[in-house]
Amino acid sequence: MHGVEVSVKAKLALALVIVLASGVASAQVDRDKARAAYEEGTRAYKRGEFSAAAMKYAEADTMAPSPVALQAALDAAVKADDAILGAELLERARTRDLSGALATSVRSANAQLGHRAAKLTASCPSACTVMLDGAAFEIDHARWVKAGAHAIVFNVDGRTDNQTIDLAPDAEKTISPAPPPQAPLVQTQPPITVVEPQTQTQPQLFNEPYVPIQKRHRGVSPALFWVSLAVTGAFTATSVSTLVVTQVTHDQFVSKSCASVTSADCRSLANTGNATQAVGDTFLGLSIAAAAWTLLAGAVIVRWHEPSVGASVDAHGGTLFWRAVF
Numbered sequence: 001m002h003g004v005e006v007s008v009k010a011k012l013a014l015a016l017v018i019v020l021a022s023g024v025a026s027a028q029v030d031r032d033k034a035r036a037a038y039e040e041g042t043r044a045y046k047r048g049e050f051s052a053a054a055m056k057y058a059e060a061d062t063m064a065p066s067p068v069a070l071q072a073a074l075d076a077a078v079k080a081d082d083a084i085l086g087a088e089l090l091e092r093a094r095t096r097d098l099s100g101a102l103a104t105s106v107r108s109a110n111a112q113l114g115h116r117a118a119k120l121t122a123s124c125p126s127a128c129t130v131m132l133d134g135a136a137f138e139i140d141h142a143r144w145v146k147a148g149a150h151a152i153v154f155n156v157d158g159r160t161d162n163q164t165i166d167l168a169p170d171a172e173k174t175i176s177p178a179p180p181p182q183a184p185l186v187q188t189q190p191p192i193t194v195v196e197p198q199t200q201t202q203p204q205l206f207n208e209p210y211v212p213i214q215k216r217h218r219g220v221s222p223a224l225f226w227v228s229l230a231v232t233g234a235f236t237a238t239s240v241s242t243l244v245v246t247q248v249t250h251d252q253f254v255s256k257s258c259a260s261v262t263s264a265d266c267r268s269l270a271n272t273g274n275a276t277q278a279v280g281d282t283f284l285g286l287s288i289a290a291a292a293w294t295l296l297a298g299a300v301i302v303r304w305h306e307p308s309v310g311a312s313v314d315a316h317g318g319t320l321f322w323r324a325v326f
Protein backbone atom coordinates (compact mmCIF):
# COMPACT_ATOMS: atom_id res chain seq x y z
CA MET A 1 0.00 0.00 0.00
CA HIS A 2 2.83 2.36 0.88
CA GLY A 3 4.58 1.38 -2.35
CA VAL A 4 1.61 2.56 -4.42
CA GLU A 5 1.50 5.96 -2.64
CA VAL A 6 5.23 6.47 -3.25
CA SER A 7 4.77 5.66 -6.95
CA VAL A 8 1.96 8.24 -7.34
CA LYS A 9 3.95 10.94 -5.60
CA ALA A 10 6.92 10.22 -7.79
CA LYS A 11 4.81 10.59 -10.91
CA LEU A 12 3.37 13.92 -9.72
CA ALA A 13 6.81 15.25 -8.89
CA LEU A 14 8.09 14.19 -12.31
CA ALA A 15 5.15 15.96 -14.03
CA LEU A 16 5.81 19.13 -12.03
CA VAL A 17 9.47 19.06 -13.01
CA ILE A 18 8.52 18.65 -16.67
CA VAL A 19 6.08 21.61 -16.55
CA LEU A 20 8.63 23.83 -14.83
CA ALA A 21 11.28 22.80 -17.25
CA SER A 22 9.06 23.50 -20.26
CA GLY A 23 8.12 26.91 -18.80
CA VAL A 24 11.75 27.76 -18.26
CA ALA A 25 12.57 26.57 -21.75
CA SER A 26 9.74 28.65 -23.23
CA ALA A 27 10.85 31.72 -21.31
CA GLN A 28 14.37 31.15 -22.52
CA VAL A 29 13.12 30.90 -26.10
CA ASP A 30 11.21 34.21 -25.69
CA ARG A 31 14.30 35.86 -24.27
CA ASP A 32 16.35 34.58 -27.17
CA LYS A 33 13.81 35.87 -29.67
CA ALA A 34 13.61 39.19 -27.86
CA ARG A 35 17.42 39.49 -27.88
CA ALA A 36 17.47 38.70 -31.61
CA ALA A 37 14.77 41.30 -32.32
CA TYR A 38 16.63 43.88 -30.21
CA GLU A 39 19.87 43.25 -32.05
CA GLU A 40 18.08 43.52 -35.40
CA GLY A 41 16.56 46.81 -34.28
CA THR A 42 20.00 48.09 -33.34
CA ARG A 43 21.38 47.24 -36.78
CA ALA A 44 18.43 49.05 -38.41
CA TYR A 45 18.97 52.06 -36.15
CA LYS A 46 22.61 52.26 -37.18
CA ARG A 47 21.54 52.20 -40.84
CA GLY A 48 19.21 55.15 -40.18
CA GLU A 49 16.06 53.01 -40.61
CA PHE A 50 14.43 54.41 -37.50
CA SER A 51 10.92 53.19 -38.24
CA ALA A 52 12.05 49.58 -38.70
CA ALA A 53 14.27 49.89 -35.64
CA ALA A 54 11.38 51.14 -33.50
CA MET A 55 9.21 48.21 -34.60
CA LYS A 56 11.93 45.68 -33.75
CA TYR A 57 12.59 47.27 -30.36
CA ALA A 58 8.84 47.23 -29.63
CA GLU A 59 8.71 43.55 -30.70
CA ALA A 60 11.54 42.70 -28.35
CA ASP A 61 9.78 44.51 -25.50
CA THR A 62 6.56 42.62 -26.25
CA MET A 63 8.27 39.21 -26.01
CA ALA A 64 10.37 40.09 -22.96
CA PRO A 65 9.28 43.36 -21.32
CA SER A 66 12.35 45.45 -20.61
CA PRO A 67 12.81 49.16 -19.83
CA VAL A 68 15.85 49.16 -22.10
CA ALA A 69 13.92 47.83 -25.11
CA LEU A 70 10.96 50.17 -24.44
CA GLN A 71 13.28 53.17 -24.17
CA ALA A 72 15.01 52.24 -27.41
CA ALA A 73 11.65 51.83 -29.16
CA LEU A 74 10.47 55.26 -27.96
CA ASP A 75 13.67 56.97 -29.06
CA ALA A 76 13.53 55.32 -32.51
CA ALA A 77 9.83 56.23 -32.93
CA VAL A 78 10.64 59.88 -32.18
CA LYS A 79 13.44 59.75 -34.77
CA ALA A 80 11.01 58.25 -37.31
CA ASP A 81 8.23 60.69 -36.31
CA ASP A 82 5.91 57.65 -36.11
CA ALA A 83 2.86 58.98 -34.20
CA ILE A 84 0.97 55.67 -34.40
CA LEU A 85 3.73 53.50 -32.94
CA GLY A 86 4.55 56.31 -30.51
CA ALA A 87 0.95 56.31 -29.19
CA GLU A 88 1.10 52.52 -28.71
CA LEU A 89 4.44 52.71 -26.87
CA LEU A 90 3.27 55.60 -24.67
CA GLU A 91 0.19 53.53 -23.74
CA ARG A 92 2.48 50.63 -22.85
CA ALA A 93 4.70 52.89 -20.78
CA ARG A 94 1.78 53.88 -18.55
CA THR A 95 1.81 50.34 -17.13
CA ARG A 96 5.55 50.39 -16.34
CA ASP A 97 7.68 51.81 -13.57
CA LEU A 98 9.06 54.99 -15.13
CA SER A 99 12.41 56.14 -13.86
CA GLY A 100 15.79 57.21 -15.11
CA ALA A 101 16.44 57.20 -18.84
CA LEU A 102 13.04 55.58 -19.61
CA ALA A 103 11.18 58.46 -17.98
CA THR A 104 13.16 60.95 -20.05
CA SER A 105 12.35 59.09 -23.27
CA VAL A 106 8.66 58.97 -22.34
CA ARG A 107 8.55 62.73 -21.80
CA SER A 108 10.29 63.38 -25.11
CA ALA A 109 8.01 61.00 -27.01
CA ASN A 110 4.90 62.47 -25.42
CA ALA A 111 5.98 65.99 -26.39
CA GLN A 112 6.65 65.12 -30.03
CA LEU A 113 4.26 62.24 -30.76
CA GLY A 114 1.49 62.66 -28.19
CA HIS A 115 -2.03 63.81 -29.12
CA ARG A 116 -1.61 62.91 -32.78
CA ALA A 117 -3.37 59.53 -32.87
CA ALA A 118 -6.69 57.93 -31.96
CA LYS A 119 -7.71 54.39 -31.10
CA LEU A 120 -10.09 52.71 -33.56
CA THR A 121 -12.00 49.43 -33.36
CA ALA A 122 -14.00 47.88 -36.20
CA SER A 123 -16.90 45.59 -35.34
CA CYS A 124 -19.24 43.58 -37.57
CA PRO A 125 -22.45 41.71 -36.66
CA SER A 126 -21.38 38.88 -38.96
CA ALA A 127 -18.34 37.81 -40.95
CA CYS A 128 -16.88 40.74 -42.85
CA THR A 129 -13.70 42.38 -44.05
CA VAL A 130 -12.64 45.97 -43.38
CA MET A 131 -10.34 48.27 -45.32
CA LEU A 132 -8.93 51.42 -43.72
CA ASP A 133 -7.56 53.91 -46.24
CA GLY A 134 -7.04 51.05 -48.69
CA ALA A 135 -5.28 48.71 -46.22
CA ALA A 136 -6.73 45.70 -44.40
CA PHE A 137 -7.94 46.43 -40.86
CA GLU A 138 -8.31 43.72 -38.23
CA ILE A 139 -11.81 43.14 -36.84
CA ASP A 140 -12.53 43.53 -33.11
CA HIS A 141 -9.01 44.68 -32.35
CA ALA A 142 -8.30 48.21 -31.15
CA ARG A 143 -5.58 49.91 -33.14
CA TRP A 144 -3.94 53.28 -33.00
CA VAL A 145 -4.38 55.28 -36.20
CA LYS A 146 -3.58 58.87 -37.12
CA ALA A 147 -6.09 61.47 -36.02
CA GLY A 148 -8.14 63.05 -38.81
CA ALA A 149 -10.27 61.81 -41.70
CA HIS A 150 -10.23 58.18 -42.84
CA ALA A 151 -12.05 56.15 -45.46
CA ILE A 152 -13.62 52.89 -44.22
CA VAL A 153 -14.95 50.14 -46.47
CA PHE A 154 -16.97 47.25 -45.02
CA ASN A 155 -17.65 44.13 -47.08
CA VAL A 156 -20.38 42.21 -45.31
CA ASP A 157 -22.96 39.72 -46.57
CA GLY A 158 -22.17 40.45 -50.19
CA ARG A 159 -22.66 44.21 -49.94
CA THR A 160 -20.23 47.13 -49.59
CA ASP A 161 -20.64 49.94 -47.09
CA ASN A 162 -18.41 53.00 -47.58
CA GLN A 163 -17.97 55.39 -44.68
CA THR A 164 -15.86 58.43 -43.88
CA ILE A 165 -14.90 59.13 -40.28
CA ASP A 166 -13.05 61.99 -38.62
CA LEU A 167 -11.11 60.99 -35.49
CA ALA A 168 -10.15 63.54 -32.86
CA PRO A 169 -6.72 63.17 -31.16
CA ASP A 170 -6.66 60.67 -28.25
CA ALA A 171 -10.27 59.60 -29.08
CA GLU A 172 -11.44 56.01 -28.88
CA LYS A 173 -14.06 55.03 -31.43
CA THR A 174 -15.80 51.83 -32.51
CA ILE A 175 -17.29 51.68 -36.00
CA SER A 176 -19.62 49.15 -37.60
CA PRO A 177 -21.32 48.83 -40.98
CA ALA A 178 -24.67 50.44 -41.56
CA PRO A 179 -27.63 48.08 -41.32
CA PRO A 180 -28.85 46.64 -44.62
CA PRO A 181 -31.58 48.63 -46.34
CA GLN A 182 -35.05 47.61 -45.40
CA ALA A 183 -37.01 45.80 -48.05
CA PRO A 184 -39.80 48.02 -49.35
CA LEU A 185 -43.10 47.31 -47.73
CA VAL A 186 -45.56 45.89 -50.19
CA GLN A 187 -48.89 47.36 -49.40
CA THR A 188 -51.65 45.11 -50.51
CA GLN A 189 -54.62 46.99 -51.74
CA PRO A 190 -57.91 45.79 -50.30
CA PRO A 191 -60.23 44.30 -52.87
CA ILE A 192 -62.55 46.79 -54.45
CA THR A 193 -66.10 46.08 -53.48
CA VAL A 194 -68.69 47.29 -55.93
CA VAL A 195 -71.95 48.06 -54.23
CA GLU A 196 -74.80 47.79 -56.64
CA PRO A 197 -77.53 50.35 -55.99
CA GLN A 198 -80.78 48.83 -54.91
CA THR A 199 -83.44 49.26 -57.53
CA GLN A 200 -86.76 50.29 -56.12
CA THR A 201 -89.84 49.75 -58.15
CA GLN A 202 -91.71 53.01 -58.53
CA PRO A 203 -95.45 52.57 -57.99
CA GLN A 204 -97.71 53.59 -60.85
CA LEU A 205 -99.47 56.88 -60.05
CA PHE A 206 -103.06 57.25 -61.19
CA ASN A 207 -105.33 60.31 -61.47
CA GLU A 208 -102.35 62.64 -60.97
CA PRO A 209 -101.84 65.05 -63.89
CA TYR A 210 -98.36 65.73 -65.10
CA VAL A 211 -97.32 69.24 -64.15
CA PRO A 212 -94.35 70.59 -66.11
CA ILE A 213 -91.67 72.59 -64.38
CA GLN A 214 -92.61 76.23 -64.61
CA LYS A 215 -89.99 78.39 -66.22
CA ARG A 216 -89.38 81.74 -64.64
CA HIS A 217 -89.16 84.50 -67.21
CA ARG A 218 -87.73 87.86 -66.52
CA GLY A 219 -89.64 91.00 -67.41
CA VAL A 220 -92.45 93.37 -66.40
CA SER A 221 -95.95 92.25 -65.61
CA PRO A 222 -98.34 92.07 -68.61
CA ALA A 223 -100.41 94.81 -66.92
CA LEU A 224 -98.04 97.32 -68.47
CA PHE A 225 -99.02 96.17 -71.93
CA TRP A 226 -102.74 96.45 -71.23
CA VAL A 227 -102.38 99.91 -69.68
CA SER A 228 -100.30 101.07 -72.63
CA LEU A 229 -102.87 99.66 -75.02
CA ALA A 230 -105.69 101.48 -73.20
CA VAL A 231 -103.79 104.78 -73.27
CA THR A 232 -103.09 104.29 -76.96
CA GLY A 233 -106.81 103.74 -77.56
CA ALA A 234 -107.74 106.87 -75.62
CA PHE A 235 -105.24 108.97 -77.52
CA THR A 236 -106.50 107.57 -80.80
CA ALA A 237 -110.18 108.23 -79.96
CA THR A 238 -109.40 111.79 -78.89
CA SER A 239 -107.39 112.40 -82.06
CA VAL A 240 -110.17 111.04 -84.29
CA SER A 241 -112.89 113.06 -82.52
CA THR A 242 -110.90 116.31 -82.75
CA LEU A 243 -110.18 115.68 -86.42
CA VAL A 244 -113.91 115.10 -87.01
CA VAL A 245 -114.72 118.39 -85.26
CA THR A 246 -112.04 120.10 -87.35
CA GLN A 247 -113.58 118.75 -90.53
CA VAL A 248 -117.08 119.95 -89.53
CA THR A 249 -115.77 123.42 -88.72
CA HIS A 250 -113.96 123.54 -92.06
CA ASP A 251 -117.15 122.59 -93.89
CA GLN A 252 -119.04 125.45 -92.15
CA PHE A 253 -116.21 127.87 -93.01
CA VAL A 254 -116.48 126.90 -96.69
CA SER A 255 -120.29 126.99 -96.81
CA LYS A 256 -120.36 130.56 -95.57
CA SER A 257 -117.72 131.63 -98.11
CA CYS A 258 -115.52 132.82 -95.31
CA ALA A 259 -112.54 132.63 -97.59
CA SER A 260 -113.79 135.82 -99.42
CA VAL A 261 -115.99 137.38 -96.76
CA THR A 262 -114.73 138.89 -93.54
CA SER A 263 -117.11 138.71 -90.65
CA ALA A 264 -117.14 138.01 -86.94
CA ASP A 265 -118.75 134.59 -87.52
CA CYS A 266 -116.07 133.63 -90.04
CA ARG A 267 -113.28 134.73 -87.73
CA SER A 268 -114.79 132.59 -84.94
CA LEU A 269 -114.99 129.55 -87.25
CA ALA A 270 -111.35 130.07 -88.29
CA ASN A 271 -110.10 130.31 -84.73
CA THR A 272 -112.14 127.26 -83.65
CA GLY A 273 -110.90 125.22 -86.61
CA ASN A 274 -107.27 126.09 -86.06
CA ALA A 275 -107.44 125.22 -82.33
CA THR A 276 -109.27 121.94 -82.93
CA GLN A 277 -106.84 120.94 -85.67
CA ALA A 278 -103.86 121.64 -83.35
CA VAL A 279 -105.40 119.47 -80.62
CA GLY A 280 -106.09 116.70 -83.11
CA ASP A 281 -102.58 116.79 -84.50
CA THR A 282 -101.19 116.62 -80.95
CA PHE A 283 -103.27 113.59 -79.98
CA LEU A 284 -102.45 111.94 -83.33
CA GLY A 285 -98.75 112.18 -82.48
CA LEU A 286 -99.39 110.88 -78.99
CA SER A 287 -101.39 107.99 -80.44
CA ILE A 288 -98.54 107.01 -82.74
CA ALA A 289 -95.98 107.21 -79.88
CA ALA A 290 -98.23 105.23 -77.53
CA ALA A 291 -98.78 102.57 -80.20
CA ALA A 292 -95.02 102.22 -80.73
CA TRP A 293 -94.43 101.95 -76.96
CA THR A 294 -97.17 99.33 -76.64
CA LEU A 295 -95.63 97.22 -79.39
CA LEU A 296 -92.16 97.48 -77.76
CA ALA A 297 -93.49 96.57 -74.33
CA GLY A 298 -95.41 93.59 -75.64
CA ALA A 299 -92.46 92.27 -77.65
CA VAL A 300 -89.54 92.88 -75.27
CA ILE A 301 -90.39 94.22 -71.85
CA VAL A 302 -93.50 92.35 -70.73
CA ARG A 303 -93.09 88.85 -69.19
CA TRP A 304 -95.42 86.54 -71.07
CA HIS A 305 -95.98 82.99 -69.79
CA GLU A 306 -95.51 80.15 -72.21
CA PRO A 307 -98.40 77.75 -72.68
CA SER A 308 -98.25 74.65 -70.51
CA VAL A 309 -98.42 71.26 -72.14
CA GLY A 310 -98.98 68.16 -70.03
CA ALA A 311 -100.59 64.82 -69.77
CA SER A 312 -102.44 62.81 -67.17
CA VAL A 313 -102.81 59.10 -66.91
CA ASP A 314 -105.40 57.16 -65.00
CA ALA A 315 -106.80 53.69 -65.02
CA HIS A 316 -109.22 54.52 -67.86
CA GLY A 317 -106.75 56.06 -70.27
CA GLY A 318 -104.68 59.18 -70.89
CA THR A 319 -105.40 62.86 -71.42
CA LEU A 320 -103.31 65.45 -73.25
CA PHE A 321 -103.93 69.11 -72.37
CA TRP A 322 -102.72 72.61 -73.36
CA ARG A 323 -103.06 75.64 -71.13
CA ALA A 324 -101.96 79.22 -71.64
CA VAL A 325 -101.17 81.30 -68.59
CA PHE A 326 -101.10 85.16 -68.66
